[in-house]
Amino acid sequence: MRILLIDDDETLIDILTRTLQEKSYAVDVATDGEQGWVYGSTYNYDLIILDWSLPKLDGISLCQRFRASGHDTPIILLTSRDGSQNKIRGLNAGADDYISKPFDVDELTARIRALLRRLNCDFLPVLSWGDLQLDPCSYQVIYQGQVLLLAAKEYRLLELFLRHAQEVLSIEDIIESLWSSMEYPSNATVRSHIRHLRKKLCLAGLPKDIIITVRGQGYCLKPLSQNEHINDNSQITSNPPEPQLDKHAQHLAALTSIWEKHHPKRQQQLAQLQQAITSLKTGSLEVSDRISAIVTAHSLAGNLGQFGLHQGSRLAKDIEQSLQNDPSQEQWQTLNLKLTELSQEISKERDITPQINQTILANSPLLLIVSDNSQLNSQLTQAATHQGIKTEITASPELAKTWLQKQQDNHQKLPQTVIVNLSFADSQNALRQESLELISELKLFVPSIPVIVIGDRDNFQDRLLVARHGGSFYLSQPVNPKQIITLSLQAIQCSSLGKKIMVVDDDIELLQVLPTLLEPWKFQLTTLDDPRQFWDVLQAVTPDLLILDIEMPHLSGIELCKVLRTHPYWRKLPVLFLSIYSDLTISNQVFASGANDLVNKPIIPQQLASRIINHLND
Amino acid sequence: MNDKQILLIDDEETIQEVVQVGIEIEAGWQVAIASSGSEGIDLAQIHQPDAILLDVMMPDMDGISTLSRLKANVKTASIPVIFLTAKTQSTGKDQLKSLGVVDIITKPFNSVTLASQIAKILGWKM
Numbered sequence: 001m002r003i004l005l006i007d008d009d010e011t012l013i014d015i016l017t018r019t020l021q022e023k024s025y026a027v028d029v030a031t032d033g034e035q036g037w038v039y040g041s042t043y044n045y046d047l048i049i050l051d052w053s054l055p056k057l058d059g060i061s062l063c064q065r066f067r068a069s070g071h072d073t074p075i076i077l078l079t080s081r082d083g084s085q086n087k088i089r090g091l092n093a094g095a096d097d098y099i100s101k102p103f104d105v106d107e108l109t110a111r112i113r114a115l116l117r118r119l120n121c122d123f124l125p126v127l128s129w130g131d132l133q134l135d136p137c138s139y140q141v142i143y144q145g146q147v148l149l150l151a152a153k154e155y156r157l158l159e160l161f162l163r164h165a166q167e168v169l170s171i172e173d174i175i176e177s178l179w180s181s182m183e184y185p186s187n188a189t190v191r192s193h194i195r196h197l198r199k200k201l202c203l204a205g206l207p208k209d210i211i212i213t214v215r216g217q218g219y220c221l222k223p224l225s226q227n228e229h230i231n232d233n234s235q236i237t238s239n240p241p242e243p244q245l246d247k248h249a250q251h252l253a254a255l256t257s258i259w260e261k262h263h264p265k266r267q268q269q270l271a272q273l274q275q276a277i278t279s280l281k282t283g284s285l286e287v288s289d290r291i292s293a294i295v296t297a298h299s300l301a302g303n304l305g306q307f308g309l310h311q312g313s314r315l316a317k318d319i320e321q322s323l324q325n326d327p328s329q330e331q332w333q334t335l336n337l338k339l340t341e342l343s344q345e346i347s348k349e350r351d352i353t354p355q356i357n358q359t360i361l362a363n364s365p366l367l368l369i370v371s372d373n374s375q376l377n378s379q380l381t382q383a384a385t386h387q388g389i390k391t392e393i394t395a396s397p398e399l400a401k402t403w404l405q406k407q408q409d410n411h412q413k414l415p416q417t418v419i420v421n422l423s424f425a426d427s428q429n430a431l432r433q434e435s436l437e438l439i440s441e442l443k444l445f446v447p448s449i450p451v452i453v454i455g456d457r458d459n460f461q462d463r464l465l466v467a468r469h470g471g472s473f474y475l476s477q478p479v480n481p482k483q484i485i486t487l488s489l490q491a492i493q494c495s496s497l498g499k500k501i502m503v504v505d506d507d508i509e510l511l512q513v514l515p516t517l518l519e520p521w522k523f524q525l526t527t528l529d530d531p532r533q534f535w536d537v538l539q540a541v542t543p544d545l546l547i548l549d550i551e552m553p554h555l556s557g558i559e560l561c562k563v564l565r566t567h568p569y570w571r572k573l574p575v576l577f578l579s580i581y582s583d584l585t586i587s588n589q590v591f592a593s594g595a596n597d598l599v600n601k602p603i604i605p606q607q608l609a610s611r612i613i614n615h616l617n618d
Numbered sequence: 619m620n621d622k623q624i625l626l627i628d629d630e631e632t633i634q635e636v637v638q639v640g641i642e643i644e645a646g647w648q649v650a651i652a653s654s655g656s657e658g659i660d661l662a663q664i665h666q667p668d669a670i671l672l673d674v675m676m677p678d679m680d681g682i683s684t685l686s687r688l689k690a691n692v693k694t695a696s697i698p699v700i701f702l703t704a705k706t707q708s709t710g711k712d713q714l715k716s717l718g719v720v721d722i723i724t725k726p727f728n729s730v731t732l733a734s735q736i737a738k739i740l741g742w743k744m
Contacts, residue, residue, distance in 0.1 A: 151648050186660060192651045199642070247643055251730060254639040262632050295677065302704055303632045305726035313726075360730045388730065 001116070001159075002026045002044070002177060006036035006062070007051040007078065016049070019105045024139060024156045025112075028180045033057025040066060044176070045073050047112060052079035052090070060093045067094030074115050076108070127162035130224055132206060134162055143204045153178065154197040161211060161221045170218035194219060203250060248388035252357055259307055259352045266303075266346060269296045273319060273339055281332040294323045300342075307352060308359030312345035361390045365492045366413055367485075369393045370400045370438065371421030371454075379481035380419065387489055397434040401441070416492045418442055418451045419484060420471075424462045436469045443470030446520040447609065450491040454479060499616055502526045502543035504534055504560065505578060506552040510603070517605040523612070531555040535563075538570070545574045545616055548595075550586065558593045565594035574615035578603070622647040622742065625665060627658030627684060628673035628702060633725070637671065640729030647733065655679030659687055662694045669740055671723070674703040674714065682717060689718050698740055702727075 003025045007013055013029055020027045028043070030036035032055040040048055040062075048066070052059040063075055077095040079086065090098045097115050099108060113136065127134045132143045134155075141148040141158065150158065156178050160169065169177075171190045179185050194211060202208050210222050276293035279285040297320035305313035315338050322335055349355055367384055371377050372395045381391045392415065394400040400418075407414050422435045442449040450472040455462055458476035466474045473487055501523045505511055511527040518525065526541045528534065531552045538546075546564070548557030557577055564570045576597045577590045590598050596615050599608055624647055626637050631653075638649045650665050652658035656679055662670060670688065674681035681701060688694045701714050701722045711722050721739040723732070736742070 149646070183664060185664060186657060188652065188657055189650065189661060189664070192649075195638075196642070196648065199638075248730075251639065251643050254643065255636065255729065258632060258635045258639065261635075265631075298675070298704075299630060302630060302725055306633065306636055306729075308726075360728060362728055364730070 001046045001156075002028070002180070003112070004028050004030065004036070004039050004043070004045040004048045004073075006030045006033070006040070006048065006054065006059070008032060008054055009051070015105060016108070019109065021152070023109055024152050024159070026156075026178055026180045031055075033059070033062045036062055037065060040071065040073065041069065047116060048073050048075045049108075049112075050075050050077050050095070052077060052081060060089065063090070063093040063095050076111060076115065078103070127159065129162060129165070129210070129221060132201075132210075134159055143201075143206060146204060148200060148204050150200060151196065153193045154200065157193055157197050158201075161219070165221045168214045168217045168220040173218065199254075248360075249386055251360060252353065255307070255356045255360065256353050259356065262303070266300065269300050270339070270343055270346070272296050273300075273342075276323070277332050277335045277339060280327060280329060280335065283329050290323055290326070294320055297323060304346070307349075308355045309345060309349060312342055312349075315339075315342040315345060357385065361385070361388065364388050364390045365416040366390045366392060367488050367492075368400060368403070368415035368418045369421075370395075370397055370418060370435070372396065373421055376421060376454075376481065380484060383481045383485040384488070387485055389485065389488065389492070397431070397438040400438055404441075414445070415449060417488045418449055419454065419488065420451055421454045422466075423456045424459065425456045436465065439466065439469040439471050446606070447613075452484065452487055452491065454484065498522065498524055499545065499612075500524045500526070500541060500543045501545050501547060501612060502528065502538065502541050503547040504528045504531055504552070504557065505547070505549035506531070507549065510601075514603075517603065518609060520605075521609045521613075531557075531560060534560050538564075543573070545576065545612055547576050547578060547612075550577055550579050550581070550590065558589055561590075561593040561595055576611060576615060622669070623650060623665060623667045624648070624669050624671060624736070625650045625652065625658060625662055625667035625697075626671045627652045627655060627676075627681070628671070629653050629676045630673070633673070633702075636729050637732065640732045641736075644730060645733035645737070655681070655684030655687070658684055659691070659694070662688060662697060663691065666693070667697060669736060670697055670699045671702055671736075672699050672719070674701050682714075685717055685719065700736065700739060 001024070003020055005013065005016055005020075005027055007016070007029075008031045013031070017027050017029060028039055028045070030039045034056040036048075036050065036054070037057065039045075050059045050063060054062070057065075059077060059079070063077065066073070066075065074096045075094065076097045076099060077090040077093075078099055078101060079090065080101040087098045097111055099111060127136070132141070134141045136159065139155065141150055141155065157174065160174065160177050171187050174190050175185055198208070198211055201210050207222065211219050212222050214220055273293055273296055276285060276289055279289060297316050301313045301316035301320060304310075304316060319335060319338050319342070322331065322338075327335065365388075367380075367389050369377055369380055369391055371380075371393070377393050381393070384391045392403065394403050397420070404414070418438075420435050420439060422432060424432065439451045439453070442451050448470070451470070452473040452475065453466045453471045455466070455474060455476050463474050472491060475484060475487070501518075503511065503514060503525060505527070506529050508529050511529055514527065515525050526537065526543065528537050532554050534555070548560055550557045561575050561577075564573065564575065574596045575594065576599060577595050578599055578601055579586065579590070580601045581587075582600060587598055597611055599611055622645070624641055626634060626649055628634055628637070628651075634651045634653070638651065641647050641649050647668075650661055650667060652661045655676060658670070658672070661667075672681045672684060672688075676684075679687075681703075685699055685701075688697065688699060698720045699718070701719045702725055703714065703722055704725045714722055723735060723739075727735070
């Protein structure tokens with residue numbers, strides 16, 4: 001929807017433009033009556049907001065001029081002149097509505113909607129396409145009960161397509177409807193917005209081709225099929241919507257689809273390289289063709305690397321390099337061999353999904369599963385992959401220990417969580433003991449690795465045994481693999497990695513040594529020795545937890561904590577005090593100021609880290 | 619934090635799509651795409667994105683020329699630019715950084731962590 005605002009009050013223009021744009025209207029502004037006439041008589045607007053008092057030509061005269069020349073665009077007149085006589089004058093001049101200044105912006109937008117609804121019979125309150133519904137009043141888009149989050153331009157694009165469901169809209173039509181006349185978006189920008197919208201609709205479960213490209217003409221909404229009409233009328237109970245895919249699965253599916261989509265292009269690039277090599281063989285490779293082949297090889301190398309086909313990427317780079325060095329005629333054979341190998345590498349990856357999965361999981365958290373139950377392992381792996389977690393499986397505690405040892409020796413990645421499948425019911429005492437030892441060892445890692453134990457029975461003694469060995473969770477069978485992975489995810493998210501800790505202490509030596517002491521936990525530490533800078537640093541750092549010394553010059557930790565608790569935002573920030581005193585009075589003062597914990601100096605790193613992690617996870 | 623807009627300037631359609639998918643799915647930010655340096659300069663002026671991802675090696679106008687034009691234009695000079703560059707690029711990282719980009723992301727990149735990488739570089743919360 002496009003609105004022309006004719007007003008000379010800059011503050012009002014600023015407020016109204018922003019508000020209307022937020023409500024997804026495209027707004028043009030004219031600051032005097034004559035300019036308003038030029039805009040209003042040149043472009044098509046859905047509505048005009050017109051101020052009464054304007055330089056050059058007043059609002060009433062302009063309104064009369066619009067009506068006299070046959071313009072029937074709805075007009076809302078804005079004025080500071082109150083009273084029914086003025087209102088009548090405004091409406092007699094041809095305005096459709098009248099609003100007195102000062103006015104509530106929300107009232108104005110409500111009147112705009114009401115006016116458009118009243119004057120335009122086609123203006124339905126809710127626009128729909130099958131189960132997809134767009135409500136212009138609430139600016140909400142819903143598909144099968146699920147709210148779609150669309151950016152402003154995507155929302156307006158969808159609204160435009162729904163309002164013109166039977167029409168093919170050219171890029172020019174779209175620009176004219178969605179952008180103000182002061183904006184000059186390129187065709188690529190419009191296409192980019194359409195691509196975004198299509199993708200979001202597709203991810204929500206709508207057909208891929210809901211917005212059809214009509215070659216050479218533009219875009220249109222796909223006509224509803226009979227099936228979708230039936231769903232729309234709710235005559236037949238439709239199947240429940242597919243659960244929304246998690247991010248990882250969405251990502252994987254999107255990348256796989258990009259790979260498949262560009263298959264013809266890769267074939268074309270291979271053919272182009274083949275052509276260049278054939279020309280080299282016959283001594284007829286022109287410079288321009290060689291340069292073009294270099295660009296092709298470069299593009300292939302980049303794209304293959306992006307999809308994790310490193311061997312293919314390396315071969316394409318070799319070809320690029322050789323072509324850059326102006327190869328002699330004799331070198332065609334070497335190049336040809338490399339190209340054959342490259343073609344084979346590409347054709348190997350008919351099903352790219354596992355390869356992409358491996359690539360995108362490269363930096364993902366790692367879960368070690370210690371279990372000899374292959375069915376459970378496979379279910380856990382599947383559920384973990386869906387959550388973007390990599391898995392490593394070892395069939396016994398002994399193999400797990402060997403694997404962990406190797407990871408440490410090679411400085412490779414240790415798992416963030418371990419799942420141990422443990423049997424208490426059968427008589428294999430040795431295996432159970434090995435598992436419990438493994439749990440104890442994992443507890444000793446710095447930082448310790450949380451262990452989720454899946455037991456085959458629910459028994460207090462078993463729980464006690466697992467807890468004594470340091471197990472973090474005990475789940476008894478039967479248990480859903482998805483629940484186990486959700487718990488693993490929680491354990492991973494509870495990790496100290498990157499958590500922002502701010503320490504305020506006047507003991508500079510302690511501040512210097514603290515980062516080293518807490519290094520294994522990978523906190524993000526900010527230290528401050530002058531409490532007078534506390535507030536500024538706090539706002540800049542926005543820590544996840546605060547550590548305060550009790551006694552400091554100028555301001556004590558207790559005072560800082562009291563100040564902190566007066567602020568609504570910082571009321572719940574975990575605060576941990578460091579103290580050289582074990583005095584009960586001081587301890588009471590600390591907790592009365594709103595502290596969460598008190599740790600005595602000298603600091604024991606393991607103990608301080610555990611207390612920090614406990615409060616971070618509260 | 620899903621109101622950020624990134625402008626990607628890269629001539630490779632595959633990379634355009636991978637970046638778009640990665641950033642939109644993982645961070646929910648909008649990605650505007652330009653296939654050439656000149657189109658990128660136009661879009662940067664119109665969209666005023668929060669950051670620009672700029673490919674170094676492009677035909678016609680390469681990333682370095684595009685960057686200098688973005689920096690010379692008062693409307694785009696303050697938009698942070700991150701270079702996208704292949705590992706094998708002959709121009710060194712330090713040399714590229716000295717041109718006025720905030721950082722460099724090397725191709726191939728992990729599309730899952732791309733948004734968090736950008737957020738980290740620019741000090742954005744995710």
